[in-house]
Amino acid sequence: MVATRARILNTSSxxxxxxxxxxTGMNEIVAKAEAALGSIYHFFPGGKDQLCEETxxxxxxxxxxxxxxxxxxxxxxxxGVDDFFSGAAxxxxxxxxxxxxxxxxxxxxxxxxxEDLRRATADVFESWLNxxxxxxxxxxxxxxxxxxLSLFALSALEGAFVLSRAQRNVDxxxxxxxxxxxxxxxxxxxxxxxxxxPGDEPRN
Amino acid sequence: MVATRARILNTSSxxxxxxxxxxTGMNEIVAKAEAALGSIYHFFPGGKDQLCEETxxxxxxxxxxxxxxxxxxxxxxxxGVDDFFSGAAxxxxxxxxxxxxxxxxxxxxxxxxxEDLRRATADVFESWLNxxxxxxxxxxxxxxxxxxLSLFALSALEGAFVLSRAQRNVDxxxxxxxxxxxxxxxxxxxxxxxxxxPGDEPRN
DNA sequence: ATATTAGTAGATCGATCTATCAAGAGCCGA
DNA sequence: TCGGCTCTTGATAGATCGATCTACTAATAT
Numbered sequence: 349m350v351a352t353r354a355r356i357l358n359t360s361s362x363x364x365x366x367x368x369x370x371x372t373g374m375n376e377i378v379a380k381a382e383a384a385l386g387s388i389y390h391f392f393p394g395g396k397d398q399l400c401e402e403t404x405x406x407x408x409x410x411x412x413x414x415x416x417x418x419x420x421x422x423x424x425x426x427x428g429v430d431d432f433f434s435g436a437a438x439x440x441x442x443x444x445x446x447x448x449x450x451x452x453x454x455x456x457x458x459x460x461x462x463e464d465l466r467r468a469t470a471d472v473f474e475s476w477l478n479x480x481x482x483x484x485x486x487x488x489x490x491x492x493x494x495x496x497l498s499l500f501a502l503s504a505l506e507g508a509f510v511l512s513r514a515q516r517n518v519d520x521x522x523x524x525x526x527x528x529x530x531x532x533x534x535x536x537x538x539x540x541x542x543x544x545x546p547g548d549e550p551r552n
Numbered sequence: 553m554v555a556t557r558a559r560i561l562n563t564s565s566x567x568x569x570x571x572x573x574x575x576t577g578m579n580e581i582v583a584k585a586e587a588a589l590g591s592i593y594h595f596f597p598g599g600k601d602q603l604c605e606e607t608x609x610x611x612x613x614x615x616x617x618x619x620x621x622x623x624x625x626x627x628x629x630x631x632g633v634d635d636f637f638s639g640a641a642x643x644x645x646x647x648x649x650x651x652x653x654x655x656x657x658x659x660x661x662x663x664x665x666x667e668d669l670r671r672a673t674a675d676v677f678e679s680w681l682n683x684x685x686x687x688x689x690x691x692x693x694x695x696x697x698x699x700x701l702s703l704f705a706l707s708a709l710e711g712a713f714v715l716s717r718a719q720r721n722v723d724x725x726x727x728x729x730x731x732x733x734x735x736x737x738x739x740x741x742x743x744x745x746x747x748x749x750p751g752d753e754p755r756n
Numbered sequence: 757a758t759a760t761t762a763g764t765a766g767a768t769c770g771a772t773c774t775a776t777c778a779a780g781a782g783c784c785g786a
Numbered sequence: 787t788c789g790g791c792t793c794t795t796g797a798t799a800g801a802t803c804g805a806t807c808t809a810c811t812a813a814t815a816t
Contacts, residue, residue, distance in 0.1 A: 504707050524704050
């Protein structure tokens, strides 16, 4: 049996991600995690807020590793982005449109009501953006544009998750993925686009 | 004094949009709306669910009118999309990052927990997508691509709202807006890209 | 063997939640 | 003036919330 604390965190990640912060109760978490209510306050003496913050940061770390793995395993950054959207669509379908972004629901909910949790979500988004930016820069894109492309790509992904879960289809993820991939490929220095093309230097 | 029912709906739209469904209580709504608790059940005998569904559909209608107005008042569809993102950024700043999309928070929260409300959010998104698609088609884009472009643009907008509220800046909206606008301009028939060019008739 | 700590367990607290209810206010036509 | 209707009001029910508490078990250290 997995350690109680880890079991609680896994369950809270699932439930907070699906139903949000206010929509998920402590009793619901311990019931699904097959733990005692007392255990949750033993491991997270700060109560629901602490549990949620640790959930946000833990889910964020896991998703960061996924982002890095998918981008790094692809042949190039354009393909990596394409793969990520495809994988996201598959995951959403596999969970019957329940699990998409692990922190988006919380992020919207707490943005104006809980500064500590808001900051936690912002930190996680920032870590994802940095991972993407770094890889875009490695592909020859200038830092400022890399940052803006990352913001754009993550925005499209997050919004596509919203639409997909509401509509119960992955049309939005498919559409967003193909356009985002095209934009990123377009932004790459010509010499790195798909295959090598001779005699082309990046603008700067 | 505005009628009680309208006052309740205005307040519920604000609170549900900012804090989500579970995070907003009936007492909170009537307190802010300066109404009696009983009044809410007089006008919405179906309780919180009915109030939320009507809130979703009412907010959706208002936002639809905003979308249509901004797109129709612009000189061309590319400019209209650009204007919409700019206006969205201004609105988010003006409300101190509280009000962005009126239904996104609810949509994520109820997608897996309340089928009636999920469908309401899906209907609203669909109405926005149709409005956008229709105008893209009028600008000479084929129906299928118009649909995909609308999905892409709305995804980018919704996701940018998530990031902007979490990060408390409008970088994501700015970035998303400029890339989406560029993609849409790129998709327009050459004769319609910038200003009118002579000798081009719409396809139908 | 004993002391200490880590973790489990669930009864229970006060607060808050949604929802109901009976009573009354205000208005309008007869 | 009266009856009938819409709407308002807030007390209250009953459930559930997060959180606390004591008591207990298991494991480890001394």
